[in-house]
Amino acid sequence: MYPEYVSEHFLMSQKTLLNATEIHVALHRLACQLIENHNDFSQTVLIGIQPRGGFLAKRLVSLLQNHYKIKDVQLGLLDTTFYRDDFRRSKKPLEANKTAIDFVIEDKKVVFIDDVLYTGRSIRSALTAIGDFGRPTEIELLTLIDRRFSRHLPIQPDYRGRQVDAIGGEKVKVCWHEHEGEDAVYLIKEQL
Amino acid sequence: MSELSVNHLLGIKYITEEDIQLIFETADHFKEVIHRPIKKVPSLRDITIANLFFENSTRTRLSFELAEKRLSADIVNFSAGSSSVKKGESLVDTVNNILSMKVDMVVMRHPNPGAGVFLSKHINASIINAGDGAHEHPTQALLDCYSIRDRLGDVAGKKVVIVGDILHSRVALSNIFALQKLGATVKVCGPKTLMPRHVESLGVTFEPNLIKALNWCDVANMLRVQNERMDISYFPSTREYTQQFGLNKTILDNLDKEIIVMHPGPINRGVEITSDVADSKQAIILDQVQNGLAVRMAVLYLLASKIKRNDN
Numbered sequence: 001m002y003p004e005y006v007s008e009h010f011l012m013s014q015k016t017l018l019n020a021t022e023i024h025v026a027l028h029r030l031a032c033q034l035i036e037n038h039n040d041f042s043q044t045v046l047i048g049i050q051p052r053g054g055f056l057a058k059r060l061v062s063l064l065q066n067h068y069k070i071k072d073v074q075l076g077l078l079d080t081t082f083y084r085d086d087f088r089r090s091k092k093p094l095e096a097n098k099t100a101i102d103f104v105i106e107d108k109k110v111v112f113i114d115d116v117l118y119t120g121r122s123i124r125s126a127l128t129a130i131g132d133f134g135r136p137t138e139i140e141l142l143t144l145i146d147r148r149f150s151r152h153l154p155i156q157p158d159y160r161g162r163q164v165d166a167i168g169g170e171k172v173k174v175c176w177h178e179h180e181g182e183d184a185v186y187l188i189k190e191q192l
Numbered sequence: 193m194s195e196l197s198v199n200h201l202l203g204i205k206y207i208t209e210e211d212i213q214l215i216f217e218t219a220d221h222f223k224e225v226i227h228r229p230i231k232k233v234p235s236l237r238d239i240t241i242a243n244l245f246f247e248n249s250t251r252t253r254l255s256f257e258l259a260e261k262r263l264s265a266d267i268v269n270f271s272a273g274s275s276s277v278k279k280g281e282s283l284v285d286t287v288n289n290i291l292s293m294k295v296d297m298v299v300m301r302h303p304n305p306g307a308g309v310f311l312s313k314h315i316n317a318s319i320i321n322a323g324d325g326a327h328e329h330p331t332q333a334l335l336d337c338y339s340i341r342d343r344l345g346d347v348a349g350k351k352v353v354i355v356g357d358i359l360h361s362r363v364a365l366s367n368i369f370a371l372q373k374l375g376a377t378v379k380v381c382g383p384k385t386l387m388p389r390h391v392e393s394l395g396v397t398f399e400p401n402l403i404k405a406l407n408w409c410d411v412a413n414m415l416r417v418q419n420e421r422m423d424i425s426y427f428p429s430t431r432e433y434t435q436q437f438g439l440n441k442t443i444l445d446n447l448d449k450e451i452i453v454m455h456p457g458p459i460n461r462g463v464e465i466t467s468d469v470a471d472s473k474q475a476i477i478l479d480q481v482q483n484g485l486a487v488r489m490a491v492l493y494l495l496a497s498k499i500k501r502n503d504n
Contacts, residue, residue, distance in 0.1 A: 082233035083234060093497055094497065095194045096221040099224055132231075132233075133229060
């Protein structure tokens with residue numbers, strides 16, 4: 001064990017995976033890839049996975065509408081707390097967030113949007129949750145950070161901003177200007 | 193704060209304001225769930241709940257049963273009328289027999305005050321009190337306060353009058369506790385014979401005049417006259433009760449302001465309130481029933497989350 005005078009700060013190291021410019025470029029690339037596959041978005045709806053996917057989803061929607069001049073992109077937020085498979089198993093209690101899907105998803109193409117794809121369990125619960133709103137024709141997955149080699153389930157993204165290798169003890173943190181005051185992605189690890 | 197401070201819901205007096213707020217926030221999410229095309233979530237699919245009703249109930253029982261089903265729990269139902277209780281079995285024996293079938297939660301209504309507290313000391317399951325005699329009916333108070341918050345934005349600072357049979361009413365006692373914890377001011381109104389002695393010690397004031405009470409309040413909660421609990425005559429006749437404490441449309445329209453009318457059901461139409469009041473837009477009686485489902489889902493979900501899994 002480290003003595004008490006070694007501060008917590010000293011034991012953590014933080015590496016920048018993406019800076020603001022790199023996030024900007026990645027968002028534009030992801031937006032263009034979405035346009036390639038979904039044209040005018042008349043048959044497509046975007047769903048941000050709560051709690052953190054909503055920030056990325058809102059950024060992409062504003063880019064599609066303001067920069068690429070696509071009208072009427074439908075955006076919803078989906079909370080998957082009640083569908084999680086770690087209810088009564090995790091140490092921390094699960095906290096629910098708002099779900100806001102005020103349009104019909106039946107026979108639409110759905111794109112799930114989340115900031116980090118790690119074990120794939122959130123997406124598994126989102127796949128179950130979205131079924132309660134109707135039957136989409138297909139579901140795709142867009143993620144800003146894809147953590148390779150860490151999946152517990154056979155789930156892969158259709159669109160990814162950056163693929164990173166991170167081991168179990170490490171954490172990927174995505175910061176958004178609207179929420180944390182800066183656009184950046186960090187890899188945080190404890191030094192032992 | 194995202195966990196309840198208690199393992200059972202035995203009464204409002206045992207929980208904190210933070211607990212109530214957490215239940216309300218969770219109920220908001222469940223209210224959205226019950227408006228979806230598929231109104232069901234899988235959260236409690238590995239939980240078994242026993243609904244033990246030692247006393248008659250329609251809406252509380254239906255509401256709990258539906259809430260449990262909406263959360264995908266397995267349920268067993270029991271009513272005293274058609275069971276071995278009639279053969280003289282004790283409460284602990286009855287419940288232990290049911291629990292040996294591996295039940296995780298118990299929702300219980302019982303005619304004796306304190307039955308829930310007693311049970312929680314003797315058995316190893318999470319208990320929800322669905323009404324114990326004239327003591328408490330916590331989920332009714334929670335849904336009443338939730339309905340006030342839903343309609344008026346907040347409970348804090350609101351003035352609420354509870355009219356009718358306070359003496360026999362578990363709804364009144366739980367409501368007084370819950371409203372006060374959330375920062376509302378409470379008055380009680382009704383015949384002096386149906387007021388508990390020292391009711392002021394609960395921090396409420398007694399107002400014998402219905403019109404004065406209604407002019408003061410933002411919300412009027414009209415309780416049912418509980419004829420089945422009255423072993424003696426507490427007022428001369430139902431007609432006289434209605435004349436003094438019954439709410440009709442003329443009284444409602446002549447008030448200085450627009451108030452909200454609540455009723456925990458079942459309504460004796462023409463006794464506590466007339467039909468035109470019960471069906472008016474100021475009455476939120478059916479909203480209370482709908483909110484009851486969301487609130488009970490929240491209570492079940494939050495208590496279930498405290499039952500840790502033992503996979504070994």
